[in-house]
Amino acid sequence: MADKSLNKTDLVAKIAADTDLSQAAVDKVLGSLFDVIAESVASDTKVSIPGWLAVERTHRAARTGRNPQTGAEITIPAGYSVKVSAGSKLKAAAK
Structure with missing residues (x-):
């Protein structure tokens, strides 16, 4: 790193x-x-800078999880996240 x-x-x-x-x-x-x-x-709206990066909103479905302290099952609500993807020029610069 x-x-x-x-x-x-x-x-x-x-x-x-x-x-x-x-x-x-x-x-x-x-x-x-x-x-x-x-x-x-x-x-x-997806933002794309060709060759460099793309940024878009993604949807996460509701799911069940577990409370690590009690082990009780909990419901995690649906929500949104952001996905950032590296373009070819950025990937080439990292090599």
Whole structure:
């Protein structure tokens, strides 16, 4: 596992340096990107950036589970989750 990480602040600084834009402008664009992705997923619209990634909402059916402390059977309600898939360019970069 990689012990390096790139947080949002570092990402904004790197993009700003690479594009000669201000960090405030880059932060605003990234914030807008995340807002659009969140709105799209909430409205069940798949977001796809060919070659890089795809984000979509998935449905999970109701199911039964077990309380690990008591062993009692419980009902887990249906719900939604988010699926993020890596595209070919992102997969190639990881090799």
